[in-house]
Amino acid sequence: MKIEIIGDVAEYYVQTLCLLFFPGAKFSKKDSDDSHKATVVVEKKEESISSTVTITYNCKTSTKSYEQVNDENLIERTRIRIAVGKAFLAAGKAVTGVSPQWGIMTGVRPSKLALKELNEKKSTKADAKSFFQNEYLVSLKKASLLVDIASVERKIINAxxxxxxxxxxxxxxxxxxxxxxxxxxxxxxxxxxxxxxxxxxxxxxxxxxxxxxxxxxxxxxxxxxxxxxxxxxxxxxxxxxxxxxxxxxxxxxxxxxxxxxxxxxxxxxxxxxxxxxxxxxxxxxxxxxxxxxxxxxxxxxxxxxxxxxxxxxxxxxxxxxxxxxxxxxxxxxxxxxxxxxxxxxxxxxxxxxxxxxxxxxxxxxxxxxxxxxxxxxxxxxxxxxxxxxxxxxxxxxxxxxxxxxxxxxxxxxxxxxxxxxxxxxxxxxxxxxxxxxxxGAGAVTKCVSPEGTNIVRVFNFKYPYEYLSDTDNSKINNKFNTIREFYKNL
Ligand SMILES: C[S@@+](CC[C@H](N)C(=O)[O-])C[C@H]1O[C@@H](n2cnc3c(N)ncnc32)[C@H](O)[C@@H]1O
Ligand code: SF4
Structure with a gap:
């Protein structure tokens, strides 16, 4: 599938939106075929971010726009994602007839978002559900599941x-x-x-x-x-x-x-x-x-x-x-x-x-x-x-x-x-x-700061034979040094 982007939105995010409607799609920059194509335009205005998305698929084309009014509670990247996501969802639905149950919630850990609603914003479960339905276009069923899970996790995490x-x-x-x-x-x-x-x-x-x-x-x-x-x-x-x-x-x-x-x-x-x-x-x-x-x-x-x-x-x-x-x-x-x-x-x-x-x-x-x-x-x-x-x-x-x-x-x-x-x-x-x-091989260490704001991943060898080839332990020692450095800088 061909993707064309005009404006400030990550291509990776647009690809994940495409996959909501076209599972298994492959993306290539060299693709000259315009019959399967998504064009995304993002415009930053003084009081809003607007996005227009055109999707062409199997001889059908739809163009939809969405204007996200600036909200100081949301960082710019999130506002762009919402504007592009909502326009994309409307165009995708018009072309395929599909309504993704998770709406535009893609490329994020869903329960992390829900925990933020319950823990940081102190939303009630009902408000959190409405938030996910309205802002992320998540179905009521999935929003309820998400908020139920976050409320179980919250007790364990807070303790x-x-x-x-x-x-x-x-x-x-x-x-x-x-x-x-x-x-x-x-x-x-x-x-x-x-x-x-x-x-x-x-x-x-x-x-x-x-x-x-x-x-x-x-x-x-x-x-x-x-x-x-x-x-x-x-x-x-x-x-x-x-x-x-x-x-x-x-x-x-x-x-x-x-x-x-x-x-x-x-x-x-x-x-x-x-x-x-x-x-x-x-x-x-x-x-x-x-x-x-x-x-x-x-x-x-x-x-x-x-x-x-x-x-x-x-x-x-x-x-x-x-x-x-x-x-x-x-x-x-x-x-x-x-x-x-x-x-x-x-x-x-x-x-x-x-x-x-x-x-x-x-x-x-x-x-x-x-x-x-x-x-x-x-x-x-x-x-x-x-x-x-x-x-x-x-x-x-x-x-x-x-x-x-x-x-x-x-x-x-x-x-x-x-x-x-x-x-x-x-x-x-x-x-x-x-x-x-x-x-061990294939295992990734994740260093997380006490507030959870700073996260560093340390990759070990992917395969056992690579792990075994580290006879002088230089790579393993690197892992320990990176972890020490992370904690020293907290
Ligand atoms: C790390 S795997 C290993 C578990 C164990 N080796 C086994 O197969 O029973 C953990 C689980 O991930 C799930 N899993 C693995 N590959 C999957 C896939 N392609 N799609 C969905 N679930 C998958 C399976 O349910 C599996 O039990
Ligand atoms: S290949 Fe191994 S890890 Fe993967 S599902 Fe089968 S038994 Fe589990």
């Missing part, structure tokens, strides 16, 4: 001390690759043979990270071991990992200690015993779907029965909280099949259920193979509605939310929990409440 932090540990290995996944994760035998070397480097990284946290006078609230699939590790490797963490911090004092086991085919009673003894309080056992045919289509390489077996082992292990991940919008997973999966999961009463919507990034195998994944008439939206309604009716509350580019129907990912079982790490990480110190 979190300024000298707190969390630790993320990356295990980027999986037994095989799922077709929809774009996470960095190694699956071939040759690469899985790197695990022992990786663990040696990782444990050193973990020790140094905890030492630095002590040096900075911070208190670790949550630890999250994610992936990939951490239960790809065998028992001795898991024990080494968990003993290393235990030696660095009193795990009994953590608010939460998660290990994202994930793939049911990697879970055994012996591994769960090691995990429980290591102090883990929250574990994920993820089916994604309970439809056998769909599991096969997405290359998940485990059966529905294996999920139930792994889930039962997890309940017997005594680990306090179990999370289950589902994905709405998987190919060939119709509404009936998704709703049956959701009902069956609710029957198990896990403390957390996380419902993602399928998102296709270039690194996923699906991106190459399944061009029709975004075809109209996708039932994802109905599935997401069902998940939210059935979770609510079963006593679950939504406690965290995030949205990603290239997600089917621009839908959201929502974490539900039984009251009091909120996944704390998810909230701290998503709302950038405090620093998250990351260990």
């Amino acid at each position: 979190c001390s300024k000298d707190s932090c969390s630790v993320y540990i990356s295990i980027p290995f999986c037994p095989s690759r799922c077709s929809y996944c774009s996470f960095v994760s190694f699956t071939s035998n040759r690469l899985l043979s790197l695990i022992d070397d990786y663990m040696e480097k990782l444990t050193d990284d973990i020790k140094k990270t905890f030492d630095l946290i002590k040096e900075l006078g911070l208190e670790v609230k949550t630890v999250y071991v994610g992936g990939g699939t951490p239960t790809t590790l065998n028992e001795p490797q898991l024990k080494l990992l968990l003993d290393t963490i235990k030696a660095q911090t009193n795990v009994d004092n953590l608010e939460e200690f998660t290990l994202e086991a994930g793939r049911p085919d990697t879970i055994t009673a012996d591994k769960l015993k090691v995990i429980k003894e290591g102090g883990v309080t929250r574990i994920s056992i993820n089916p994604q779907t309970l439809n056998s045919e769909v599991l096969e289509i997405i290359g998940r390489k485990h059966t529905v029965e294996q999920f139930y077996e792994a889930y039962e082992l997890a309940t017997k292990s005594g680990i306090q909280q179990i999370n289950t991940d589902l994905i709405a919008g998987l190919p060939y997973d119709g509404f009936r099949s998704f709703s049956e999966t959701m009902d069956s999961i609710i029957e198990l009463r896990p403390s957390n259920i996380t419902v993602h919507t399928l998102c296709i990034k270039n690194a996923a195998d699906f991106a190459k193979e399944k061009s029709s994944i975004y075809s109209p008439g996708n039932v994802a939206s109905k599935c997401v509605d069902y998940s939210q309604l059935s979770a609510k009716n079963a006593g679950y509350i939504p406690y965290y939310i995030y949205r990603q580019k290239n997600t089917i129907d621009n839908l959201e990912n929502v974490g539900f929990c039984l009251p009091g079982c909120e996944g704390r790490y998810n909230i701290y990480m998503m709302e950038e409440v405090h620093s998250i110190f990351a260990c």
Whole structure:
């Protein structure tokens, strides 16, 4: 798709608006084809910002304008975004007939905006909902979801001390690759043979990270071991990992200690015993779907029965909280099949259920193979509605939310929990409440100032073999120095 901009608006923002109506669109500066085109004009006036948007798509053209009167509560960038967004939405709707449920809320963390309304502007929940409906053109249903989530998060965030932090540990290995996944994760035998070397480097990284946290006078609230699939590790490797963490911090004092086991085919009673003894309080056992045919289509390489077996082992292990991940919008997973999966999961009463919507990034195998994944008439939206309604009716509350580019129907990912079982790490990480110190390949440290106004990301190596190639620890030491520098300058 071709984009033409006249005036002061970020091209990235216009691209995200295009994706609301034309999912999967590709953008090229060299595109000479005018049949799929968006032209955006922005004009700054003394008392307002006006925008005119013309969209041409499949022989249809629409031009719409919007004038945003200057409001001192909004910075100029936000005013421009609102003017362009509202004109774009009107033109897009005229050309496609689509009314995006999240309106012009794109490229921002939705719950961060909602927290700002509740916490800083002291809006009531009703006022916050109206604000999102009027200013961002968000539907009432989504505005209510957002404000409900922010009000759960608010209590947890406000109780979190300024000298707190969390630790993320990356295990980027999986037994095989799922077709929809774009996470960095190694699956071939040759690469899985790197695990022992990786663990040696990782444990050193973990020790140094905890030492630095002590040096900075911070208190670790949550630890999250994610992936990939951490239960790809065998028992001795898991024990080494968990003993290393235990030696660095009193795990009994953590608010939460998660290990994202994930793939049911990697879970055994012996591994769960090691995990429980290591102090883990929250574990994920993820089916994604309970439809056998769909599991096969997405290359998940485990059966529905294996999920139930792994889930039962997890309940017997005594680990306090179990999370289950589902994905709405998987190919060939119709509404009936998704709703049956959701009902069956609710029957198990896990403390957390996380419902993602399928998102296709270039690194996923699906991106190459399944061009029709975004075809109209996708039932994802109905599935997401069902998940939210059935979770609510079963006593679950939504406690965290995030949205990603290239997600089917621009839908959201929502974490539900039984009251009091909120996944704390998810909230701290998503709302950038405090620093998250990351260990391992593919993990990104995020330094957050106590007021949350200054955020610096420190990237580690993306791939395990790069991580292992840092034999003199120069890159890891750079990470620690950047973190020290950040705290020195506070
Ligand atoms: C980091 S992944 C790893 C979890 C674990 N390896 C597993 O597969 O069970 C966390 C979750 O993200 C979700 N996910 C991964 N790729 C996705 C995609 N392309 N679209 C939507 N959700 C996705 C899945 O629900 C998955 O359980
Ligand atoms: S979805 Fe999970 S198991 Fe599948 S490849 Fe991605 S990280 Fe690995």
